[in-house]
Structures are given as structure tokens and as C-alpha cells.
Amino acid sequence: MTNKIKEFNIVIVGVGGQGLLTMLQIVAEAALLNGYEVRTSELHGLAQRGGSVEVHIRFGEKIFSPLVSAQRADLVIALESQEALRAGYFASTKTKFLLNQHIIPIPLAKALTAEEILTSLRKISKDVNLIPASEICRKAVATDVVAGIYLLGVSVFKKILPLEEDALIFAIKKIIPEKYLELNLKALNLAKS
């Protein structure tokens, strides 16, 4: 890779069970393959079961902390739209948001509309993108478990995430178990069109 990035900070948010740890591993492997230092942070345990999940991935020339600092995220990927609001803590005017247009209701709370979420986030950054990843995946491959892979594809193909396509594919092949590989590669290809 010719144009090396000094530092790139990603926060991925979502709900336990949406595959955030898999995404984290894929991005980390791809970044390593592209010659970067990489560090990540994740949480395990009960937090996974339907609770909010937040993982951090940082890569670049020299990376010390495994955590993204407040307002330092270059990219926020939200696998559930409402969760993007929690990641606002990590965002600044320069942060790009990719939101899966997908709401998982919070028990006993009224779900926010996409409009409300976008209005809030646009107070921080103008670059907020709502993408119907779950819907696209459900239509094409009959499941939205690969919505995260689709969004990773979008971020790499649109050069939002400065990693090479080949590195991403290599990382997916490395991390995803054989029997789900085809499904994941299909989801990645959907992001191309």
C-alpha cells in the first residue's frame, strides 16, 4: 500500500449477537496484512447477550492504546441504528458514520425513528449515512447476520476504511469458518454493486 495512513480509529457498535467480534477480527487481520500496527479492544461476558456492545479497532504507523479516545473516531459503524447515538461520544466533525437501517427495540423504551437518530448525529458530523444493509442482505441471501460484512465491504469499496479489498477478502477467509464463507463473500460482493 502506497499511501500509508498515520492513524485510523474505528468504533463498531451494535447489540450482542450481531457479530461485532468477528468484524473486529477481520478488520484487525486486514490491517496487519496492509502493514499497519494494530490494536483492538472488546468486552466479553454477559454484555454480549442482547446488551449494547462496543468494540474499538485502531491501526496506523504507531499505535499505543487499544482504546479510541473521546471524539477521535474516524469511522463509526453501527449495526443497529439507535446504538450509533451511544458512539457519539467518540465522534467529532470529521467522523464518518455508517448506520445499518435496522432497529432492535430496547425493552420498555420507545424506539427512535431513523429521522430522530440522524438529526442527533448530524449535530456532531455531517457525514452520517443510513444504509439498509440488513434489508439488502435479507433480500439477497435470506439472512442479515452478514449485514456487518456488507457494511465493511461498503466502507472499503467507498474508501471510507483505508484498507485494500484484497486484504479484506483474505481476512474474511481467515476468520470466517468454512461453512459460512460463501455466504459472507456473497454479502461482501453485494456491497460492490
Next chain:
Amino acid sequence: MKDILLDKPGKKIILLGNEAIVRGALELGVEFVSTYPGTPASEIGNTFFKLSQDKEYKEYFEFSVNEKTALEAAIGASFSGLKTLVAMKNFGVNVCLDALMPFVYTGTKGPTVIVVADDPSCHSSAQSEENSRGFANLAHIPILEPADPQECKDFLKLAFQISEKFKIPIILRTTTRVNHQRMPVQLGKIAQLNLVAGEFIKNPQQFVTLPPRVLEMKKELLEKIEKIRAFAENSSVNLIDGGRTSINKKAGIITSGVSYLNVKEALKELDLDLPILKLGFFYPLPEQKIKTFLRGLKKVLIVEELEPYLENEVARLAKEANCKLEVVGKKLLPEIGELKPEIIISAIAKFTNYKLKSMNFRSSPRFATACVIGNWKSKIPQRSPQFCPGCSYWSVVSAIKKSVDPAKVIFGGDIGCYMLFGTPAIGMQDYLSCMGSSIGIAHGIKKALRLGSGQADSQKLITFIGDSTFLHAGIPALINTIFNKSNPLIIILDNQTTAMTGHQPNPAMATKINSEYKFGFTDPDFSAKGDGCQPAIIIEDIVRACGVKNLKVIDPIKQEEFVSAIKEFLEKEEVSVIIARRMCVLFAKSLK
């Protein structure tokens, strides 16, 4: 997972901190491993467990019944000359402390390292924000603190070297952001194990702690610690980093563990170059090295998470080395919660005040706003974890709500997925403490409620405890309810695995579960299942043997039976137990 066995010394692969610990153990040829699962240490045991399923794996591994039995097993292995590793979360040390204290006195024969994982901010810890550093002065046990996965592997090796050299157990203390950090780790060579049986050579001088010998042992221990301190003075894991280009050489930082990485990040952000003393040893501290670092400084910032143990030590050493030195720590940093990078950025900015104003707002405009940390309010309610779809605990909740008015009953909680009974939507958890305590505290409440009156129950009490938690620490408490005569209703939630920490085996699980026997198990009666399907321990046998007369084993989806058992048992004058047995739905799915 397969990567962890990769035989390519020098290659860098991405590993989780916990995986790096396992890799390190394989590289240095650990022979005996015991653990009890607990986040953030769980993947250490899980990874060894997966490895041990392979016929090629020769080392001994066990999930013990609790941390005390895990450590005791390790002590036995060490006394028999084996290279031994134990892993647990912080609360595990509380459980095994009784065995740990004398083990430090006797010392090791085979080198022994205990990995202890702390969890600042309590991401996955219910009971307290425990700082295991406190055990150092209590037990005189050396503690090393790695900052990242690479150091997890390197420091584990160092810990074994120290243990081997000085014949003393060592704690490798990690925190969540170390255990659950990933980075490329440079591989070494996996040890070619030529396993031979351990040998226990009688040596009561070493292995028996009794007065008057025990006081001699304490003297030997304190001497050992001073020798290790001398070793620490020259160890490269206590290093001075940065400060060479610094204009202001009068301010320095002392830190360790993951805080070191966050300090480096903060200095990068602020474009500052301050000398940092990074300590790999927390105990014993390299006092001369610290004093040398302190001389010549006007002020020093101690960046440590939780209690100011290090700050207090540095303040003490400063009196001898540099009495005018200003020691700053908890004045600028919180004592509660993990130290996120922005908290440290903010503290260093205050610590070096003029620097920030003169240059950093300009050189780093985003930092100007980052100073106001925590100003973003997300406006959405907390999303609590929930029981998985199909979880049998839903049926438990439903049966109880059909049997009693939850507002009028006291509910005891314990450590496991069923802590979610405390969420507002369910509202069935009136106290929660440590592993196994639901029963012990229930007994105390029931006795207290009767005091003076001697009358029948004014208030009913139901406690919940999982299968693994019951076996871990619930049994003595159950015996106490029989011996001292109280009458809580204990519901043992037997989902046939240690579910919350990731489905580790426990003694009440069918023994051949990983080979022949696959079950979507709903039948409470084990005996029909034939050879190999019977667990090592049958919980109802234990309950009966403790003297419990009111006992039923029920599949919680059989609501009528469950409801009538609850109603019947709540009227009893003696303790009652219902074993609600249905396999964890995720675990059952994983077996298919």
C-alpha cells in the same frame, strides 16, 4: 484457535491477551493447568480446554470446582515438581486466599504462576471493583503487570523464571483491557514436552506450615522478597522511556500495565515528551530505580487505575530521595473506573498546565473539544442484556409469577446469567453478593425474621443459584440451613453448563458430553440415559445427602408441576430445594 499452535518462531500473529498467555505457557512448557472460569480471564481456560480435547495435547488441564480447589491442585502439582499455571478472575483470589497465603510461605517446587484478571469499571463483574494489587502486601506475593498481549506472553515467561529461581509463586496481574486486547504477537518456539510423572519427595521442612517453623518461613519469605527486589532493580521490564527531547525535564510519569499505553497515547496527542518510568513489577517495587528516577524531578504524576497503592509507595520513597518532590496522582485521576485515554490526556494536560495552553490547542484542534469529555449524552436508555430466546429461565420467572406475588417475597440472587432476574422487567432480585452467597444470606435473613417472635414466617424467601455456582460455594451454606434450621426455598437453576462465562464443563454435566452424547436434554432423570451420560456429580444426591427432605427435580417448562412445588415448599418449616433442570439453549444448540 489453530493459530495458537502455529510453529513459526518469529512470525507475528494477532492474539487476544488471554490467548497470548496460553501461547506463552505452551512455549515455556507448562505441564499442569487449572482454572475456574470468570470474565475477563475465561478464554485462558477455554483455550486450554479446546487444546486438551486433542489427543496430541499432553499437558494436564482441568476446570476445577472453584478457585480454591484450582489453586490447591496447582500447589499439589508444584510440590510434585511440575511447571504449573493457574488462572482466575480477581474474586477468585478471595476464594483461594486461604490456600494462597501459606503457599507463599512454603514456596514452590515446580515453578508456579497465578494469572489474576482485574476488571476496572466492572464491565463483567457484579460484586465489587476489586484491585488485586492489595494482595501483594498482604501475602508477600510478587506481582507482574503486563500492558498488552505481547507482554502477556513475555511477562509470563519472566514470571516462570522468577518462580523457578526464587521458589515462590508469582501473580501475573492483568486487567480487562489487557486480557481483551488484540495485537500482533511475535511467536516463539513451542516447547517440546517430554512429560514425565511428577514426583512428591517428602520435605516437611518446606511443605508443612506449623509453628514454630511457620515463623522461620516468614523470615525466609521476607528475605526472598528482598532478593527479588534486587532482581527487579536490574530487570528490563522496569524501564525508563521517553523524556530525551523534553525541554522540561522536571516533570515525569510513573505508570504500569495498560495505563502505560494510554499515557503514551496521551503524550502523542499532547505532543509532549516526558520521561516515563514503566513498572513491570508491582511487588516488590524496584525502590532504588524509582528513587533514581525521582531525583532531579520537581513533580511526578502517578498514573494507575483504582486505589493509589503505587502513589503511596512513591510518596514514601520520595521522602527519602527527593523531599521537595510533588507527587500527584488521585488528585487528578479518579479512583473509580478504568482510566480511558481521554481521562489521562486531561490529567497530563493539567499536570503540565502551561504546555497545553501554549501549543496543544493549536497543534491539535480536535483536542480543544475533547477536553470537555463526557459532554455527549446519547439520550437513549440503557440496553440491558436479556435472557436468550428459548432460555429456560423465562419459564422459571413465569412459574414464580404464577405462584406468588413477587412484591411480597424476598428473592436472593447469585452469580450467573440469572442475575438478570434483577432487571426492572423481571424485578426478582433483592440482594446479590458473591458466589454461593444467595443461600448463606437467605439463612441469615430467615433466622433474623424469626428472632424474638418464634412465629411462623412473616415473609417468604426464594433464592436462585446455578449448578456451577452451587457446586462452587453453595453446598456449605445449604448444610448450614439444615444444621441451624432455617427454611428458605432454594431453586437450583441447573442448565447443565457454566453458561455465563461461555459453557465451560462442570461436575454436574454429563461426562461424555463432548464425544458420544449429544442431547437437547429435557428429562430430569439422568438414570435413563445410560453409561457415560451420567454426570460426575448428581446435584440431587448432594442435596439429599445434606439432609434436605423437601426436594423436587423439575423441568421448568412443566409449569403446573413447578407452580405446585413452589406453593407447597413455601409452606414448609424446613429448607426446600427445587432443581429446575433444563439445558442452556445456546449450549444445546452448540452440541447439535
